[in-house]
Amino acid sequence: MIDMLVGLVLAGGAWWANGINREQKRIEILLNKTREEYATRTDVRDDMRRVMEALHRVEDKLDKALDKR
Numbered sequence: 001m002i003d004m005l006v007g008l009v010l011a012g013g014a015w016w017a018n019g020i021n022r023e024q025k026r027i028e029i030l031l032n033k034t035r036e037e038y039a040t041r042t043d044v045r046d047d048m049r050r051v052m053e054a055l056h057r058v059e060d061k062l063d064k065a066l067d068k069r
Helices: 002-037 043-068
Strands: none
Touching: none
8 A cells, every 4th residue: 555655656756757847848948049039239229220221211212202303
């Protein structure tokens, strides 16, 4: 009877440890994905500056096209 209880406790512990191990692997995958997709503040600023410069060029071209009319 005691052997059965010990076996059940060990089986439950193994099941719990397996769940913890799977969750840890999932978190590691998410962390690696976050590292790949993370953008620093300076990267975002540089990108926004380039977008704004492109928009200003488009605006200037539109102004020139409207002035020709």
